[in-house]
Amino acid sequence: MIKTFKETITSLQDKNYGAVIIKLSLKQALWYWSKYFILVSIVSTVVVIGVVTYLAPQLPRVLRQYLPDSTFTVKNGEFSTSLTQPAILGPSDMPIIIDTIATDSAGLTGSPSGIFILKDKIIFKQEGSVQTQSLADIPDFYFEKSTVVNWISGHQTQLWFITIGIVLVVSVLFSIFFWLGRVVGFVLWGLGFWLLGKITKRNITYVQSLNLVLYASVLPYIMSSFLVLAPNQLLSLLSLAVFVYFGTSWLINLPKK
DSSP states (O other): HHHHHHHHHHHHHTTTTHHHHHHHHHHHHHHHHHHHHHHHHHHHHHHHHHHHHHGGGGHHHHHHHHHOOOOEEEETEEEESSOOEEEEOOTTTTTTEOSSSSSGGGTTTTTTTEEOOSSSSSEEEEEHHHHHHHHEOOOOEEEHHHHHHHHHHTHHHHHHHHHHEEEEEEEEHHHHHHHHHHHHHHHHHHHHHHHHHHHHTBBOOHHHHHHHHHTTTTTHHHHHHHTTTTTOOOHHHHHHHHHHHHHHHHHHOOOOO
């Protein structure tokens, strides 16, 4: 990877480096960009794993502090709780209203969306659409704060492995789809650079224009990776400008036909 870093620095400092890039095969150029993609994906995954590892031991303490000291029970298709009712939980635009005395979703009339938990059913309302789920179809369960906290405290290692497994699977799937999406974008940008080469009478093929696109996208891709932490429209435009600058700079410095 050190060799790749050196090549990147050299390419960014040399406006005539396009002559070197177009001599590469498409496979070589794609692998050049993919190495940075893999590096960023690995670093991102490691950071997420680090955050999970740091937060996991604190979960029982957070639950003790923020979970209500209440019980929730479903038995024989009927729901009961120790909360004072009607209880309103969650955000105002999507409230969870618990009222085992009510018989309908009248309490949700003032909200376009929400979840209404009655004694024998759950009513889901979203933008005028209403769905009802009978509690008779839900297995009996008992939820109590101390039970949940104690269970999590005694299974932190297992939960850590499960969470890390989910992170890895999601990371791999996301990376595959993101990579494919970028490749589609490169194909379109390659067409644009190829047309620009024709207009400026540069001796360049479509595959060679793709090579330029792949090399020009490396620095903007690294910049956009940092933008995930602090999204900024201006910096996003700057990233695009950097891509166009290097791509066109290498292109217009190619020899004419």
